[in-house]
Amino acid sequence: MTGRQLTLATTTRPTLDSDIAFIGGGFRTTTFLASAPALLLRRVRVYERGTTMGPGGFARYGITTTSIGSRFFKHLDLSGPFVPRGRSSALTDVARAEQPVAMDRLATALTTLGRTLQDALGADGVRLGSTVVAVHADRDRHRVDVRLADGSTESGRHAVLATGRTERAHPELACWRPKVLLSGTVISTAHRSETKDRLLAAGGRPVVVAGSSHSAMSALQILLDLRAELRAEHPGAPLPSVQVVRRGPARLMYDSADLARCGQVPGRERPFDPASDVCPTTGIVYRDSGLRHRSRALYCALWAGELPGATLVDAPVIAVAADRFEEAALVVQALGYHGQAPDLYVDGALVRPGDSPDRLLADDDGALLVNGVAHPLLSVLRVEPTPLDRRDNTAYASDLYQRLAERLAAQFVEAGA
Ligand SMILES: Cc1cc2nc3c(=O)[nH]c(=O)nc-3n(C[C@H](O)[C@H](O)[C@H](O)COP(=O)(O)OP(=O)(O)OC[C@H]3O[C@@H](n4cnc5c(N)ncnc54)[C@H](O)[C@@H]3O)c2cc1C
Incomplete structure (x- = not known):
């Protein structure tokens, strides 16, 4: 029997609080469980630090999604308890959308x-x-202890980490x-009026956005919207210009290599490499890493100098634009996300x-890798952003939900549970 098969094969099993503990009850946990209703026959317990199950981080942002609506619900299995949801227009409208959707619509569908x-x-x-502060996995006792911020501890047979991503203070x-604001703060609905106040208080000194990715373009859009509101509300008040500092030419998504060849503009965008930048399944260029939809249009207008009050600045490293x-009154950090998780003990x-x-x-089946070795009691549900070398391949993680569900189910069969 392998280490992983041993997981639940125990004869004297103590009473545990759950079979599977999900840490985080946002987009991933919700859509994963809705893709595998059979798992609901097990004792599942979800630990969510927020007050709502479903929307996770998507509830916070006043922007449009990068992906088309249908992509968020592509794994949905509308059987079992989910049958009535097949008739909910809040859900089906987004699940059928072949365009990006407003984040609040997505959040409502997930709720x-x-x-x-x-x-x-x-x-x-x-x-x-x-809030889960630590997860302890004990292979000998075939159990996982979940430690909560209130000091209590609950136990399970398996834990799935689905705690999402966050921006960390960038050392550069x-x-x-x-004076640094994270891009997630700028685009959050909760901080909108505070950000607006800071733009007014800038007294005409510029705002610098570090980065030129989707999050940078989302933040830029909000800053321009807020500037327009301030201009109407405070005619004559000095308002900041926005400078977007890019570390290199952006990637723009194209539907095929041919379209990229005739559409690429030197200087505006990074020339694509047919060997590494074309998705082998769909043929799309920069499938995941490229700017698309609204972010693409905004970036192209910015590069062409067509956005009043905003300019693009080249700086291969931040220090070049020190x-x-x-001089800036405000700096917006849009330099990427990092997976967040509680302390993990094995x-x-x-x-x-x-x-x-x-x-x-x-x-690939979601098992946590500890020093390169798959752990039998702990799984991870797409916590980190897609690894750089896998970003433009649509096959990446496309069968993760199925493989994780199968692995979890197999563990219970193995244990005779
Ligand atoms: C601005 C923005 C736009 C994005 N747009 C897209 C897009 O268009 N398409 C796309 O595919 N992806 C997009 N993403 C990526 C996005 O983060 C993921 O697709 C998705 O939100 C991930 O779902 P998740 O369940 O991992 O995280 P979340 O939905 O954020 O859920 C994580 C949950 O875990 C909870 N949690 C965290 N830590 C703990 C803890 N210690 N204890 C208990 N609960 C905890 C949180 O409260 C949260 O509810 C975007 C991300 C951002 C920031």
Whole structure:
């Protein structure tokens, strides 16, 4: 029997609080469970630090999605408890959309799905307002302990980490930290009026956006919207210009290599390499890493000098544009996301602290990799952004939900549970 098969093969099994503990009850957990209704026959418990099951981070942002609506629900299995959801227009409108959708529509659709899950799992199955601070996996005892911020500990047979991503303070911006705002803050609906106040208080000194990715373009759009509102509300008040600092030419998504060949503009965008930048399945150029939809249009207008009040600045490293950062009233950091997770312990040893600079790696079936070895009791549900070398291949993680569901189900069969 392999280490992974041993997982649940125990004869004297203590009473555990759950069969599968999901840490985080956002987009991934909700859509994964809705793709595998059979798992709901197990004792599933979801720990969510927020007050709602379903929308996760998507509830916070006042922007349009990057992906088309249907992509978010492509794995949905509308059987079992999810049958009524097949008639919910909040969900089906987004699930059928072949265009990006407003984030609040996506959040509403996910909340609808989350409610169904809550009903299916019962009061015991969803712990809202529960922040997990550490997860301890013990192979000898075939159990996982989930430690909560309130000091309590609950146990399970298996834990799935689905805690999402966050922006971490970027070291290259350290000397301007007091005036740095994360891009996620700028695009959040909760901070909109605070950001607006800061633009007005800038007294005409510029705002610098570091980065030229989707998050940078989303932040730029919000800054321009807020500037327009301020101009109408405070005629004559000095308002900041926005400078977008790009570290290199952006990637723009094209539907095929042929379209890219005739559409690419030198200087505006990075020339694509047919060997590495074309998705082998779809033929799309920069399938995942490229700017698309609204972000693409905004970036192209910015590059062409067609956005009043905004300019593009080249700086291969931040230090090259240090004067601009120095002069700026506000700096917006849009330099990427990092997976977030509680402290992870294996057999008593801390294998990954929550603030680790290392990525949270997993096998193709979602098993957590600890020092390169798949762990039998811990799984990861797409916590990290897609690895750079896999970003433009549509096959990446396309069967993760199915493989993870099969692996979890197999563990219970193996254990005779
Ligand atoms: C601005 C923005 C736009 C994006 N647009 C797209 C897009 O268009 N298409 C796309 O595919 N992806 C997009 N993404 C990527 C996006 O993050 C993921 O696709 C998706 O949100 C990930 O779902 P998740 O479940 O991992 O994270 P989330 O949906 O954020 O869920 C994580 C949940 O875990 C909870 N949690 C975290 N830590 C703990 C803890 N310690 N204890 C208990 N609960 C915890 C959180 O409260 C949250 O509810 C975007 C990301 C951002 C930031």
